[in-house]
Structure formats: structure tokens, C-alpha cells
Amino acid sequence: xxxxxxxxxxxxxxxxxxxxxxxxAGSGKTSVITRKIAYLIEQCDIPAxxxxxxxxxxxxxxxxxxxxxxxxxGSASRGLTVSTFHNxxxxxxxxxxxxxxxxxxxxxxxxxxxxxxxKDLMMKDGDLDSDHLDxxxxxxxxxxxxxxxxxxxxxxxxxxxxxxxxxxxxxxNQALRAYNAVDFDDLILIPVELFQTNAxxxxxxxxxxRYLLVDEYQDTNSSQYLLVQLIVGNRGALTVVGDxxxxxxxxxxxxxxxxxxxxxxxxxxxxxxxxQNYRSTSRILRVANHLIANxxxxxxxxxxxxxxxxxxxxxxxxxxxxxxxxxxxxEILTQRLRKQYKFRDFAIxxxxxxxxxxxxxxxxxxxxxxxxxxxxxxxxxTEIKDVMAYLRxxxxxxxxxxxxxxxxxxxxxxxxxxxxxxxxxxSERHISLFAALDELGLQSRIPEKNLERLQRFAHWIxxxxxxxxxxxxxxxxxxxxxxIDYEGWxxxxxxxxKAAEKRMENVFYLVESxxxxxxxxxxxxxxGEESRIEDAVAKLVLRDMxxxxxxxxxxxxxxxxxxxxxxxxxxxxxxMVGMEEELLPHRNSIEDNNIEEERRLTYVGITRAQxxxxxxxxxxxxxxxxxxxxxxxxxxDELPVDDVEWEGFGEQSPEKNLAKGEETLANLxxxxx
DNA sequence: AATCCTGGAGTTTTT
DNA sequence: CTCCAGGATT
Numbered sequence: 001x002x003x004x005x006x007x008x009x010x011x012x013x014x015x016x017x018x019x020x021x022x023x024x025a026g027s028g029k030t031s032v033i034t035r036k037i038a039y040l041i042e043q044c045d046i047p048a049x050x051x052x053x054x055x056x057x058x059x060x061x062x063x064x065x066x067x068x069x070x071x072x073x074g075s076a077s078r079g080l081t082v083s084t085f086h087n088x089x090x091x092x093x094x095x096x097x098x099x100x101x102x103x104x105x106x107x108x109x110x111x112x113x114x115x116x117x118x119k120d121l122m123m124k125d126g127d128l129d130s131d132h133l134d135x136x137x138x139x140x141x142x143x144x145x146x147x148x149x150x151x152x153x154x155x156x157x158x159x160x161x162x163x164x165x166x167x168x169x170x171x172x173n174q175a176l177r178a179y180n181a182v183d184f185d186d187l188i189l190i191p192v193e194l195f196q197t198n199a200x201x202x203x204x205x206x207x208x209x210r211y212l213l214v215d216e217y218q219d220t221n222s223s224q225y226l227l228v229q230l231i232v233g234n235r236g237a238l239t240v241v242g243d244x245x246x247x248x249x250x251x252x253x254x255x256x257x258x259x260x261x262x263x264x265x266x267x268x269x270x271x272x273x274x275x276q277n278y279r280s281t282s283r284i285l286r287v288a289n290h291l292i293a294n295x296x297x298x299x300x301x302x303x304x305x306x307x308x309x310x311x312x313x314x315x316x317x318x319x320x321x322x323x324x325x326x327x328x329x330x331e332i333l334t335q336r337l338r339k340q341y342k343f344r345d346f347a348i349x350x351x352x353x354x355x356x357x358x359x360x361x362x363x364x365x366x367x368x369x370x371x372x373x374x375x376x377x378x379x380x381x382t383e384i385k386d387v388m389a390y391l392r393x394x395x396x397x398x399x400x401x402x403x404x405x406x407x408x409x410x411x412x413x414x415x416x417x418x419x420x421x422x423x424x425x426x427s428e429r430h431i432s433l434f435a436a437l438d439e440l441g442l443q444s445r446i447p448e449k450n451l452e453r454l455q456r457f458a459h460w461i462x463x464x465x466x467x468x469x470x471x472x473x474x475x476x477x478x479x480x481x482x483x484i485d486y487e488g489w490x491x492x493x494x495x496x497x498k499a500a501e502k503r504m505e506n507v508f509y510l511v512e513s514x515x516x517x518x519x520x521x522x523x524x525x526x527x528g529e530e531s532r533i534e535d536a537v538a539k540l541v542l543r544d545m546x547x548x549x550x551x552x553x554x555x556x557x558x559x560x561x562x563x564x565x566x567x568x569x570x571x572x573x574x575x576m577v578g579m580e581e582e583l584l585p586h587r588n589s590i591e592d593n594n595i596e597e598e599r600r601l602t603y604v605g606i607t608r609a610q611x612x613x614x615x616x617x618x619x620x621x622x623x624x625x626x627x628x629x630x631x632x633x634x635x636x637d638e639l640p641v642d643d644v645e646w647e648g649f650g651e652q653s654p655e656k657n658l659a660k661g662e663e664t665l666a667n668l669x670x671x672x673x
Numbered sequence: 674a675a676t677c678c679t680g681g682a683g684t685t686t687t688t
Numbered sequence: 689c690t691c692c693a694g695g696a697t698t
Contacts, residue, residue, distance in 0.1 A: 056687065056688080057687065057688080058687090058688085084687085084688065085688080086687085086688045087688085089688095090688095108688090110688080111686095111687095111688090184687080184688050185688090187688075188688095248685075249685085249686080249687090251684085251685065251686090252685080252686065252687080351684070351685075352683095352684055352685075353684085353685085354683085354684090354690095374686085377686095541688090542687095542688060543687085543688070544688095562684090562685065562686090563685080564684090564685045564686070565685090565686085583684095586684055586685080587683095587684085588684065589684080589685095597685095601685080622689075623683085623689085624682095624683070624689065624690095625689035625690085626689085
């Protein structure tokens with residue numbers, strides 16, 4: 001698609017003011033962004049280092065950067081910023097860390113670290129029991145995303161409960177400061193606060209970023225939008241691309257209304273719709289349009305394509321979940337044989353990860369190769385968390401969380417009572433655990449033997465840190481892993497030696513990534529002296545620079561993933577399973593009256609399909625131990641009758657019966673059972 | 674430190 | 689039912 005259509009062209013060429021590109025599914029939005037970047041560099045003479053494009057995932061950023069560099073002649077794209085919001089935030093904090101009061105090498109707490117910190121804080125005074133842990137964490141994150149500082153949270157708290165959470169919020173932020181650490185939300189929030197209070201710094205960044213592009217704009221939260229506004233200022237040098245119908249992350253803070261807000265905040269906003277779809281058949285788009293028409297819209301949009309009418313959408317009702325999974329497996333086998341499709345042409349999409357279990361079983365039984373994406377990530381693995389904790393402690397000795405994670409990994413015979421004494425001493429003096437180890441006052445608190453062990457550890461870590469300051473920091477890390485015989489520790493703590501080897505491989509992979517990141521950073525002339533292990537560790541926490549071998553492209557496997565994970569992808573033949581009330585829409589969304597987002601999720605699933613789409617459901621499903629009747633998803637009722645083939649619903653299509661009046665699909669089905 | 678027991682929940686997930 | 693966390697027990 002080297003030739004842009006008129007709408008796309010308009011979106012690329014319009015640079016006289018803020019621009020909102022309403023990019024429907026499969027309408028070539030990435031082409032628009034990358035072509036616009038090329039246009040800005042080559043035709044508008046804006047140097048690449050003054051252009052920034054923001055995405056939500058590292059993967060998207062990587063792809064976009066690659067595509068943009070290919071479009072731009074020679075090396076003119078050098079210095080271009082294509083990064084995630086969080087990565088940009090990290091860069092800002094790093095560059096401005098002095099005025100923000102952070103020491104270099106500050107830590108980034110992931111959700112798990114944040115959780116364990118909160119747990120500690122809540123234990124100390126039994127205000128709240130640990131049941132509330134998730135609630136508290138969520139609330140604090142919400143506050144941060146909404147730019148509400150602890151003091152404000154305290155003053156607007158509606159109930160004693162909220163008041164208590166606000167207090168924890170306050171202490172949580174103080175603790176982060178003490179640990180020289182920030183959490184993920186801070187990566188956006190802190191730059192925003194900095195820009196709001198420091199005009200000089202803001203101006204510097206505004207001069208740096210002369211044109212800003214934002215991808216998946218409907219997924220921005222309030223603080224992210226504010227960051228965008230601050231950077232853009234009144235210059236209007238902004239292009240955002242998004243699709244309100246594909247907003248499926250409201251539950252984690254996304255504010256799809258940011259799309260409409262844009263129009264208010266920038267009255268001169270130019271809105272450009274991309275409605276031509278280059279992915280799917282007309283049938284599929286008709287079904288998608290018909291379904292999403294049931295949602296209210298600020299911007300109307302109807303997808304169309306020139307890909308031909310295509311096959312009708314099939315909706316298959318199976319006896320139970322087992323039959324459903326079985327049916328999907330046999331469908332894949334027969335279609336592959338009859339039509340010469342590849343396994344990789346098929347995707348099976350579901351609402352919840354647990355739905356993959358049965359499917360996985362059936363695919364195995366039929367010897368169908370498959371790949372499940374999502375699930376436990378590389379960084380959730382204990383060996384990776386362990387090594388990361390070592391890295392973090394080396395880079396930031398005040399990171400108590402990292403300290404506690406590794407102090408006994410491997411065993412150093414340092415018990416809880418010793419650590420409690422150390423912790424007490426440290427918190428009285430408002431210093432970190434590691435810093436406390438240097439103090440003489442400890443002798444009265446901790447038995448000599450234990451203190452000796454602690455100090456031996458501290459001494460050793462300091463040595464490793466010094467070694468890391470040399471030419472070959474990664475060698476120092478390798479040596480450190482040797483010192484502690486981490487491989488031996490893994491063998492002791494793994495089910496089999498095979499598992500241990502696998503885990504050690506992961507560790508080596510991490511170390512290699514560290515090396516790569518350091519190499520890459522020092523070749524990016526931009527950074528200068530500070531491009532050392534500190535930056536590399538921070539980037540790794542953000543999961544940047546982790547190029548997992550994309551074996552999926554090479555091998556012929558059926559793709560299994562959640563509907564959420566499928567956003568942005570496309571497949572020739574798509575199965576959407578579990579099209580039932582309580583599953584899709586999910587039970588909780590029904591309770592919270594969140595049907596619209598579930599509808600969008602369904603819309604996302606439908607628009608993944610290029611050529612055929614098959615929806616399945618089970619008449620009965622085992623849940624929570626007992627078999628129960630299911631109700632077909634209300635979204636099935638919202639599909640256009642003429643484009644759908646029904647199977648397993650009895651003689652008549654369900655719509656005809658529905659049209660009669662009160663009769664629902666549910667009680668109709670009861671007649672046939 | 675390892676294991677067992679009990680209770681409660683049971684979506685989606687990136688950074 | 690099945691999985692987890694957390695606590696108690698050994």
C-alpha cells in the first residue's frame with residue numbers, strides 16, 4: 001500500500017494545526033503516522049530529533065520506528081523519538097532528575113514491587129487488613145492517573161475508608177522517595193507536575209519536541225493527555241490517531257472521552273476519518289458496523305472495503321464447552337485440508353485466559369500446532385525477578401524492595417528477626433536498609449554473627465558495584481552470578497534439572513539483553529556520559545529492548561489469545577468462542593453496566609478477521625464446578641440477519657423469533673432442549 | 674523451610 | 689471445580 005487514499009493523504013499533509021485522525025480498524029493508520037513522520041522530516045525540514053511519536057507498547061514503538069526509518073531517505077531519521085509514553089517519561093525524569101531530587105540510578109517499581117511496599121505500609125498500623133490491598137493499589141493508581149496528589153485525596157475523601165487509603169497513598173509516595181524510586185504511574189505524573197511548575201524546563205522540552213504524534217489516542221488516560229497538552233502548548237503541532245470504537249482499556253484508566261475533549265481543547269482541530277478498510281471482506285465489515293451502531297457515538301464512522309463480499313459469518317451453537325472446543329479443532333482441520341489454508345491463518349479469540357485450557361487440550365488431541373500468546377510473562381519469572389533485583393540494588397542501593405528480595409537468594413542465613421532489627425533501625429533513622437549496614441549503632445541490635453553476614457553481603461555488593469563502573473559492566477554481572485552460584489541455586493530450587501537449565505537460559509538471555517541495551521545506548525551518541533548500566537536497568541524494567549525471538553512468524557501455528565491481546569493484529573480466519581451472556585459480555589461488566597466496552601471488545605474481535613469469521617457458543621457450560629445452561633450473547637442479536645448463518649439454533653434464525661415480541665433467544669432455546 | 678490446610682474468588686493488562 | 693494466598697503446622 002504505497003499509494004495513499006485521499007483521506008490518508010489529507011491526514012499526512014495537514015500540519016497547520018492539531019489533527020485528529022479517526023482511524024477505523026484496518027484503515028492503515030500506521031502508514032499514516034509513519035508517512036507523516038517522513039513528510040515532516042523531508043518536506044517540512046523538521047529535523048528528526050525534534051519529532052516524537054508516542055505509543056503504548058514497546059512493540060508498537062519498535063515497529064513504527066522501523067517503518068519510519070525505511071521511508072526516510074538516508075540517515076535523516078536519526079534522532080527520531082518513537083517511544084512509549086512511559087519511556088518518554090523515564091527520559092524526562094532522568095534528564096531532570098537533579099531538579100526533581102532523584103539520585104541517578106533511581107529504581108522503577110513495577111506493580112509487584114508497589115504491591116509489596118503497600119503491604120508493608122498497611123501492616124505497620126492495622127488500619128486496613130490485607131484484603132484491601134488490591135483495592136488500595138488500584139485507588140492509588142487511579143488517583144495518580146487523575147493527577148490527584150495525596151493532600152488532595154485526603155481533603156476530598158468521602159468516607160473514613162477513603163481517608164485511610166489517602167493516608168496510605170501519602171506514606172506510599174514518601175516511601176518511594178526514600179527508596180529513590182518511582183512507580184509506573186509516576187513516570188507520567190512526575191513529568192506533568194514538573195512541567196506545570198517549572199516553565200523553564202517545560203520550554204526546554206517544547207523546544208526539543210516540535211511535532212508530536214500519538215498512536216492509539218483513545219487509550220490515553222488523563223495524565224497522559226495532559227502531558228501531551230503540555231508538550232504541544234499552543235503550537236498545535238499535534239497529530240493523534242485513534243478509534244473510539246476500539247477503546248477497550250477503560251478498566252485500566254483509559255479515557256476514551258479524551259477524543260471528544262480534544263475538540264473542546266483545540267477548537268481548530270481538524271478531524272479526518274479513515275473509513276476505507278484494507279483488511280476484511282464487506283460482509284465482515286457490515287457485521288462489525290451493525291454491531292457497533294448499538295453504541296452511542298461522538299464521531300460517526302462506517303467501514304467499507306473493496307475486498308469483495310466474502311462468506312457469511314457463521315454462528316455455531318454447540319452442546320457444551322467440550323463440543324465447542326472440539327468443533328473449533330475439527331473446523332480448523334477440515335478447512336485446512338479442503339482449502340489449503342495454513343495453521344497460522346487461524347486465530348481463536350476468547351474473553352478470558354481460562355478459556356484457553358480446553359482449547360489447548362483439544363488442539364493437542366488433534367495434533368494441531370498452536371501458540372498461546374499472553375499468560376505469564378518473561379519478567380514474572382522468579383529467576384528474572386531475582387536477577388533484576390540484584391541489578392536494581394547495584395544501581396540504587398536504597399531500593400529496599402530489591403534488597404529484601406535477594407538478601408536470602410541464595411541463602412545467606414539471615415533470618416527474619418535480623419531483618420526486622422535492621423528494618424527498625426533504618427526506619428528510625430529514615431535511611432535505607434543498605435545504608436543502615438554502614439552504621440555502628442547496629443552492633444547493639446543485632447548479634448555479632450548475623451551482623452557479620454549482613455556486612456559481608458554489603459561489602460560484596462559494593463565490590464560488584466565498583467566492578468560495574470568499569471569498562472565491561474556486563475562481565476561484572478556475569479562474575480557476580482558466578483560468585484553466588486546462581487545456577488546451583490536454580491538447580492536446588494527447580495523441579496528438574498531440565499527446568500533449571502531452562503531458567504538459567506532465561507537468565508543468560510536477560511544478561512545478553514543488558515549487554516545489547518548498553519551497547520545500543522552508547523552508540524546513540526545523543527545520551528553522552530550517563531549511558532551506562534543505570535539506563536540499561538531502567539529500560540529493562542520497562543521491558544524495553546527485549547526482542548523476543550518472533551518464532552511465530554516462522555512456524556505454522558494456530559494463534560490463541562484473548563480479545564484484548566488481539567487488538568492491532570489480523571488473521572485470515574478468526575474464531576470467536578464463548579459468545580454467551582456472562583462471558584461476553586462478561587458478568588462483571590453486566591453488573592457494572594459496562595456493556596458498551598464489551599461491545600467494542602466484540603467489535604475488535606470481528607474486525608481482526610480478513611476473510612472468514614466464525615463465532616461459537618456452548619449451550620451448557622461448567623462453571624464453578626456445576627454445569628449450567630447458558631444464554632447466547634446479546635451481541636449475537638445485534639448482528640445483521642442477512643450476513644449470518646446460524647447453526648444449532650433449531651429451524652429458524654433467532655432474529656425472526658425475536659421479532660415477534662417478548663420472546664428472547666434464551667427461552668426460545670429452552671423449547672428445543 | 675517445606676508442607677498442609679483453609680477460605681475465597683473466579684476479566685481483560687502494559688508500562 | 690481449581691487456583692491462589694496466607695496462615696498454621698511440622
